Amino acid sequence: MRHVRAAVLREPGAPLSVEEVTLDEPHAGEVLVRVEAAGVCHTELHYMSGDIPCPLPIVLGHEGSGVVEEVGPDVDAVAVGDRVAFTWRPRCGFCEFCVTGRPVMCVYGRVQARSGGLMDGTSRLSLGGGPLHHFLGVSCFAERAVASQRALVKVPDGVPPAIAAVTGCAVITGVGAVVNVAGQVAGKPLLVIGAGGVGLSAVMGAALVGAAPVVVVDVAAEKLALARELGATHTVDAAGLDGDAVVAAVRDLTGGGPEVAVDAVGLPSTLGQAFSALRPGGTAIAVGLTAVDASATVPVNELVQQQKRLVGSLYGSANPPVDLPRILGLYLTGRLPLDALLGEQYPLDKVNAAYRALREGARGRAVVVPGG
Template sequence: MRAAVLCQLHTTPKVEEIDLQEPMHGEVLVRIAASGICGSDVHVIHGVAPIGDSLPIILGHEGAGVVEAVGPGVTDLRRGDRVIITMGAPCGHCDYCSRGRMPFCNGNPPKATYGEMDDGTYRLSKGGQPVYSFVGIGSLGEYAVVRRRKLVKVELDAPFESLCLTSCGVTTGLGAVFNCAEVTPGASVLVFGCGGVGLCIIQGAKIAGAAKIIAVDNNPAKLDLAANFGASHCILSPQDPKELEAEIRKIAPRGVDYAFDAVGARPERLPSLMAMTDLGGLTVAVGVLGFADKVSVSAADLLYGARRLTGVRGGNGFPGLDIPRILDLYQTGRLKLDELIGATYELDDIAAAFDDAEKANHGRVVVRVTPSLL
């Protein structure tokens, strides 16, 4: 099969021929129809998102497609079923899962997020060496072999280019609002960064009934998008966080109730966002940070201001619960998915697709991996 493979950090993925194994017990072979390119894929290339020594790797973790074959033990999916490949794969029986805390599942093998299967082996290779898959998905390839529990079957007859976005950007954005922050009606919300995830945080805040939704970005085109997705106020991000804080306090004089960082990569942004929240306000780190990054929080904010800081990984959700809800919101016109797509590319144009995703001038970049399925 053909896939966009990243062989070295700080280079562009290239389309290569990869060897593929049959799905084993509990696994499913999916023909990828479409895949989004997420900021985290770009962060991997730049060495910001940690992947250790898991190279070469197939990027892409926002995929949807069609079941091609099922491995032994998979009885509830069949060839031709339309599926979304989700980021989480709660095992259902570890210490966390058994207490209902699926987002923190620790029952998967250590390198599951790079494609390690439950038996400790990999399904993709080149020249006899494993090829890893980002988030255990690698949706920028024609096929992916994934655990059954990473799949959500979709009955809705919607375009794959839109459906694929639910697996990361939409689940992460809405999950940050609903599962993590639990934004309340009438609240004031600050969203830093208006890419795919940021736009979904804005949509989620709107659905939750937030009164003020303040979008911040350094790109005027993305602020126009933010307004279309439900932001009540849009601010072109100044260089100096103090200037931004002054702007925010003109809109929410006591500070906002919730601040979301949808960009990541810069841990120093988090304390500056905390300073823009009200007493007892909550700041949520949504964008990817490095494992070794440190966040320095002032005692004034933490203790005397009772300001809170937390992080959310992939929306802290349970895909089997979240994705059907997301699709219901989409189907009833309360959630925009089609409008999130900024540009589409074919797999062969992967370099241009990443270049576009890097510039981030518009909504999500989507790769039409198998056009015949679209």
Template sequence: MRAAVLRAVGEPVRVEDVELDDPGPEEVLVRVEAAGVCHTELHYTSGDIPCPLPVVLGHEGAGTVEAVGERVDDLRPGQRVGFTWRPRCGRCEACVTGRPVMCVAGRVQARSGGLVDGTTRLHRGAERLHHFLGVSCFAESAVVSRGALVPLPEDVPAAVAAIAGCAVVTGVGAVVNVASAGAALAGRSVLVVGAGGVGLSAVMGAVLVGAGQVVVVDVAADKLALARRLGATATLDASSLADGGVVEAVRELTGGGVDVAIEAVGRPATLQQAFAALRPGGTVVAVGLSAADATVAVPVNELVQQQKRLVGSLYGSANPAVDLPRLLALHRSGRLPLEQLLGASHPLDGVADAYEQLRAGAVGRAVVLPGAAA
């Protein structure tokens, strides 16, 4: 099959002919129909976050089951499925205590570049290639663990299902599973920093739970325009504001600060802005990834005396097997307009172009369609 391979940090991604082994026990072969282009992967291609190389990229996608391995009795060939890059083993402490995104299998896959047993199904002759976060869906087909798949409704478009499996779960989940966990957000104020796929999903999540004010900050006017179409009540172009201007503007718009801030950029400076823009008792939910050695400074007295909170959320702190079907049901009922998140479509040979457009600030979530003609 053909797949997009990263062989060295800083090098362009190249589409190569690679070999894919048959699925082993508790594994599934999936024909990839659509794969989302996520900003997280730029951290890996640049070396900000290390991963085993060479690697077949892609971690957000959807497709159709082609074959199942031994001990897979709940999926069948021809069934549509979405990928998740945090598999659920169902046996570790994280899984049995209701925190499946912290499952040990996810850490094994990320560190080893293999599947849940640490080994790979990808190669070129004797050369082994690695899986990216256990998925590797920038390819015509993928073999993944059963715990990394969620059955999909037949009537959901592949591109919508693809982006729902990462960007949407992460952004909506940060609002619904984390920010709303301790108190209802209906009528309250939410700040979203960053209007990429995850940030825009957080906007939809805030609208879904009835937030009274949804303020979005970005440096791109076209992204802010899309945020307004998705329900933002106010937008701020950070590129036109002086140092400290974002925080002052947010406080002015909200009468002293926001109840919740979703930081979807992953930069220390924007995380500090989000924290400073909170009203007393407010919460920042950090979802954006950064370089592996990045740190952020928080004023201790402000943290204590104003009882502010700073929490992290991986993958929307979701249970993908439960949350992804719910999100798609909300989409089908018209309450989550996920199709508005979609950006440009690219054939598999256009993966490198998709990355370049992402770096340049492309609006919406681009998707790769492996079956499309170049």
């Protein structure tokens, strides 16, 4: 066992506290990783506010990368010295979802989320001799983390730690929603609502596959400017606009509505706008999360008569061991401009400042660097 500094959430509504916690050695099939970078994702805000419950106290952070320092028994996927990215949905390889090609629905993802443990439901973390939980099997707002080898993917040489970190969640979610769910969209209009890390990644995915025009909606002018840099052909500043005005603007820019609309915000209102804006036969893809009791309504006759579709996409509906290396390969060849996605970097002690900036609409994906 060892002592590491980590960002702990003790109760909903409270700031994170950077504390010294105890981290046990990895068990069979598990790996100790020295964390190099951890992305500042909006998902944590839902847990920090209590909108989505989780076992407490807990070490947050689910989007990260690092270097393998130690492996437990029966580890064969990675070795000491390997650079890896964390994935918060493990791929066990033998449950119903894994063997039928839907690994992001792996049953062990739910085990980790509900128990606050790793794949066996138990924790390697403790605080002052008391219990401390893992967040989605990762907990990378820490100097070191223990995770299952099934939740790690090797990172190719030449990929910076911050790029590897954000690709493990935001990028694979946004790019995957377009590449894995949207279907053939080359030359077809596509809408993205929300220009945060996931939405901007969807924009890059849309540009990659040749969607046109690509329209982005957000309430922050600076985020919309970045969206244009990353491939948006048109933007709609929704600040001060009601939903009907947003839908009208999108339909005008797309000649009657987009073929595909990606809602990267997750509010009932934005999901409604995505669905309403679609042209007949279009597909709305929901990727953003919100409070557990939130719901949205769909006009039934519009759904049927216009043959619209509304689908959910978790983690880009991806197969992370396959898709994440492919995405990083596209980055290395210059096909995905992921460097432009990065925002500010913060030391671990400033993690609360990073989330304040996120709430205030900071541009790009911020990264916490636990080592300094």
